[in-house]
Amino acid sequence: MDLYTLLKIAHVVGATVLLGTGAGIAFFMLMAHRARDPALIAHTARIVVLADTVFTASAVIMQPITGAALAHLAGYPLFSGWIGLSLVLYVVTGLCWLPVVWIQIRLRDLALQAVATRAPLPERYFRLFRWWFVLGFPAFAAVLSIVCLMVLKPAF
Incomplete structure (x- = not known):
């Protein structure tokens, strides 16, 4: 296998991991969240934070590296056309994902605190969850759009 093929496999796997x-x-x-059980929320949020740290963060780092290398090897300009649009969408994704990660950590901590004190989830939990939910839509739509651009490679 040549370098281009190896990079392409790594890039597609990274995109799959992100999505x-x-x-x-x-x-x-x-x-x-729908269960409204602080112990279940705390447990789930622990796993989610770990998964974001291990899988999502690794893919977030590797995607621009493998993508830039692929563009270079294929002779595509990096900051124009579908690749340029993908980079813009990647930044949009990051601007949504970074607060989402912070929110997930806060949701976990608030649920753990509710479990420890045998109290209901505080109103702050529900406010943060709404932000988490809202920020997820543009982030997911942007990643899905990037995958479509990678596959279709439209001419602009």
């Missing part, structure tokens, strides 16, 4: 963990994390956090 898959994004969808999985959203599903599990939403299901835990």
